[in-house]
Amino acid sequence: MNKRQLASTIEQLKVFDKQHASVKLEQYPTDALATAELAFIAGFMYNDVKDNLVLDLGAGTGRIAAGALLMGGRKAICIEIDAGALAIAMDNFKFLGLGNRAELINADVLSCPLRKARVKNGFGKTIIMMNPPFGIQTKGADLKFLQVAMEFEHVDVIYSFHATVEKNRAFIRKKVEEEGWFVDALFQTRMFLPHIYAFHEKRRKEIKVDLYRIAREKSTVTGHMQAKP
Numbered sequence: 001m002n003k004r005q006l007a008s009t010i011e012q013l014k015v016f017d018k019q020h021a022s023v024k025l026e027q028y029p030t031d032a033l034a035t036a037e038l039a040f041i042a043g044f045m046y047n048d049v050k051d052n053l054v055l056d057l058g059a060g061t062g063r064i065a066a067g068a069l070l071m072g073g074r075k076a077i078c079i080e081i082d083a084g085a086l087a088i089a090m091d092n093f094k095f096l097g098l099g100n101r102a103e104l105i106n107a108d109v110l111s112c113p114l115r116k117a118r119v120k121n122g123f124g125k126t127i128i129m130m131n132p133p134f135g136i137q138t139k140g141a142d143l144k145f146l147q148v149a150m151e152f153e154h155v156d157v158i159y160s161f162h163a164t165v166e167k168n169r170a171f172i173r174k175k176v177e178e179e180g181w182f183v184d185a186l187f188q189t190r191m192f193l194p195h196i197y198a199f200h201e202k203r204r205k206e207i208k209v210d211l212y213r214i215a216r217e218k219s220t221v222t223g224h225m226q227a228k229p
């Protein structure tokens with residue numbers, strides 16, 4: 001499967017139900033092409049996916065986890081506060097024939113006890129991939145997710161999408177370094193936010209986003225797509 005094919009597979013998945021989508025929780029389906037980019041960068045550039053366990057924090061309808069499983073991830077655990085979104089995610093995994101490789105946990109990421117527990121052995125590594133709420137509705141929500149992600153003891157690598165805002169880059173770097181982690185790579189991409197909420201005027205809106213690879217150890221990989229962190 002190439003990146004375009006992966007993106008169009010993801011595009012076919014069910015998204016948040018318009019009637020129930022929560023603007024407060026910043027429920028937007030993660031852009032299909034950006035999801036495929038993430039899967040390819042993590043999978044091919046860094047070899048972070050194959051046979052590994054992937055945790056998707058704020059998993060919503062499961063697109064990121066699905067992308068990781070399609071790239072050869074062994075298992076995905078989706079943590080999401082909204083049970084309705086998780087029901088859609090499970091439909092999506094089943095549609096893709098991945099139902100037996102996905103586990104759903106209905107919990108608040110910000111108070112999730114799982115980070116203190118070691119996830120069962122038998123996987124190569126455990127990595128986090130996430131598109132947290134960007135913090136437009138609740139200021140700092142993305143940074144809080146990042147903080148929690150860095151508290152997972154058995155995780156060494158985190159991929160996370162954040163809105164491209166110059167000030168954010170400095171905040172994120174500071175937070176990451178304070179915790180003793182590294183901003184190992186930064187990729188610039190874009191996402192289309194579909195029209196799902198009544199206040200939206202356009203059919204869809206394009207926004208710039210940064211994809212971070214945050215790691216406990218610096219990697220030796222450098223890529224031409226990288227932006228200056």
Ligand code: SAH
Nearest residue numbers: 025029030058059060061063080081108109
């Ligand atoms: N990747 C997802 C979309 C992520 S949008 C997809 O493609 O569907 C951010 C998600 O974080 C939303 O699903 C929202 O419900 C969830 N969320 C927001 N705050 C949360 C919290 N405190 N704990 C768990 N999930 C949360």
